[in-house]
Amino acid sequence: MHISEGVLSAPVLAGGVLLAAAGTAVGLRRLDYDRLMTVAVLAAAFFVGSLIHVPIGPVSAHLVLNGLLGAILGWAAFPAILVALALQAVLFQYGGLTALGVNTFNMAFPAVLCHFLFRPLLARGGRSAGVGGFCCGFCGVLLAAVLTAASLAATDEGFLTAAKVLLAGHIPVMAAEGVVTALTVGFLSRTRPEMLRFGRTG
Amino acid sequence: MFEEPFAEGDSPVHAFDPRVRLAAVAAFSLTAALLRSPEAAAAALALGVFLAAFARLDARALFGRLAAVNGFIVFLWLFLPFSLPGRELWSAGPFTATAEGVRLALLVTLKSNAIVLVFLALAATCGAATLGQAMYRLRVPEKLSFLFLFTYRFIQTVGEEYARLRTAARLRGFCPRNDAHTYRTLASLLGMILVRSFERAERVHKAMLLRGFDGRFTSLREFVLRRADVVFLCLMLAATAVIACGDAIWRTLYD
Known part of the structure; x- marks a missing residue:
């Protein structure tokens, strides 16, 4: 899902930086110091959660978790994802400095969208929370894959085929992410339902 | 749990001021990401290899990281050469590899590895905690x-x-x-x-x-800018500028 350094064109990189900076500015402004620690821990959980591999048929894929993170954090998902991706760049060299803006926007914008679309479902609890969880997981990955494919396609027509294959390859990942997120939300609403109402003010 | 194999070391690079290294990485990465001729990208890669050797990075860890980064690049090589119209190099069935496609794939490979090498040599040698400070x-x-x-x-x-x-x-x-x-x-x-x-x-x-947290982060760490740091930053900026100029000149001459 991460686009490596040196792949995208200048306009796409610049657009990514601008959009990510705007989102991060909004996220930071709405984030007070009382909630900073929680966002840091959840960003770390997001980082670690992406190491969990889920078997899908003969292969396995790691969780993305941007939908769930967005549902919990709201706009604060922007700085949280920015920081998690920066750490992945420093520790594993996934993504990188110049692609940071594009990668952040591609993951965080779907997260914030999930927050506004599916949060009422999650807060209701019970079966609708499960449905909301599935939608968060599925749409989070779907939109992120669409945005990533679009960034590639907008860079050069030569990337079009690769972008289409990337998008198609992520369809099973969306389904797996949806199922796991639905089950995780069910777990959270049974054990710590207040977590699902955390970002209410944000 | 998450190791930083490059953070510790006694090379000259490890001794440079982290702020200087971060600034040099930012300037180089931005320039290299925008290169459009494979020749200039090859020069950038040479700078990356030189810095990695200068920082005496652990070879095994280095190749592990490069392999991870190049996974995405290999994925692009499967499609790029066949996706651009242009001068035909060779064809098998419905697939035709063009010189333009191969050139783009080559450009992306050189740029990507150059940026990652410089990042590893200058930024990853700081360690995440120092980078944050x-x-x-x-x-x-x-x-x-x-x-x-x-x-x-x-x-x-x-x-x-x-x-x-x-x-x-x-x-x-x-x-x-x-x-x-x-x-x-x-x-x-x-x-x-x-x-x-x-x-x-x-x-x-x-x-x-x-413990009286009031929103400010205090750290005992002091950064000191020495003459060697300034010289290094100037050299890095000059090398970056040369590569950028080379790219512009090469493009006006041959494109």
Whole structure:
């Protein structure tokens, strides 16, 4: 899902930086110091959660978790994802400095969208929370894959085929992410339902 | 849990001021990402190889990281040469590789590896904690550098939590398969990580308030700018500028 350094064109990189900076500015402004620690821990959980591999048929894929993170954090998902991706760049060299803006926007914008679309479902609890969880997981990955494919396609027509294959390859990942997120939300609403109402003010 | 194999070392690069290294990485990465001729990108890659050797990076860890980065590049090589119209190089069935396609794939490969090498040599040699402090001094928004430092700190604890839960599941005979049980177990595992992280955040926050936290991050670390740091920064900026000019000249001459 991460686009490596040196792949995208200048306009796409610049657009990514601008959009990510705007989102991060909004996220930071709405984030007070009382909630900073929680966002840091959840960003770390997001980082670690992406190491969990889920078997899908003969292969396995790691969780993305941007939908769930967005549902919990709201706009604060922007700085949280920015920081998690920066750490992945420093520790594993996934993504990188110049692609940071594009990668952040591609993951965080779907997260914030999930927050506004599916949060009422999650807060209701019970079966609708499960449905909301599935939608968060599925749409989070779907939109992120669409945005990533679009960034590639907008860079050069030569990337079009690769972008289409990337998008198609992520369809099973969306389904797996949806199922796991639905089950995780069910777990959270049974054990710590207040977590699902955390970002209410944000 | 998450090792930083390049952070420790006694090379000249490790001794440079982290702020200088971060600034040099930013300038080089931005320039290299915008190169459009493979020839200039090859020069950038040469600079990357030189810096990696200068920083005496551990070769095994280095090749491991480069392999991970080039996975995406290999994926692009499967499609790029066949996706651009242009002069035909060779064809098999419906697939035709063009010189333009190969040139673009080559350009992307050179740029990507050049940026990663320079990043490894200059930024990864700082370690994440030092980078966070350098960001703070380079006037990155306070809350953001704060978030970076604390997320880095929590990655270790949350990662250990995950390893513990994983071991506990394995001891009970859990092995991932394609069934509902696997999905439910992984979801509970993830849920448990989130719940414990949430509780940890509350504890840490209260502990910090008790110690008089007022939103400012104080660090004992002082950065000192020496003459060697300034010389290094100037050299890096000059090399970056030469590569950028070379790219522009090459394009006007041959395109």
